[in-house]
Amino acid sequence: MFMLHGRLGAKPGKRDDLLKIMSEAGEPLPGNRLYVVAVDETDADGVWATEIWESQEAHAASLRLDHVQQRIARAMPLIDTGGITQQRLDARAGIPG
């Protein structure tokens, strides 16, 4: 199943603000099985998201949802776009839900 493990780099001093936005419980995300938001203690500016989606299309569709776009718009000013990394995986076992 379609899985992402990625880093959003926050601008200096903005990680906790970004983490707060990313951690908000939001409206349901159709096709989403996992959306964990985490920090890495060796990475002061990173907010990490680990996601599993029933399909790549479900993930793409989620980005077009109003509530998701509003959240992205609030987060963007806090993000250092140069600090974005994303690992694409194929989850094979242990998928929640």
Added chain:
Amino acid sequence: MFMLHGRLGAKPGKRDDLLKIMSEAGEPLPGNRLYVVAVDETDADGVWATEIWESQEAHAASLRLDHVQQRIARAMPLIDTGGITQQRLDARAGIPG
């Protein structure tokens, strides 16, 4: 909460065998909230595990369980110990269970 995202490197040609062992549904793991096993299509020899544990102690205790030790013993011959990486994270939102 204690989270790991790590890579086990399989010896050449052994990834699928390692994946099979890692993907077996096993006995319950006390304190475990997530144990996803995945592959990364750009990484032919890697098996990736993303885990969330209620504590670091719960994770350490799991490694002492008989069924886990038996699984590790079966997997070890397939593992290139030089190919092990592990990111430690602190999961803050979206934790299953």
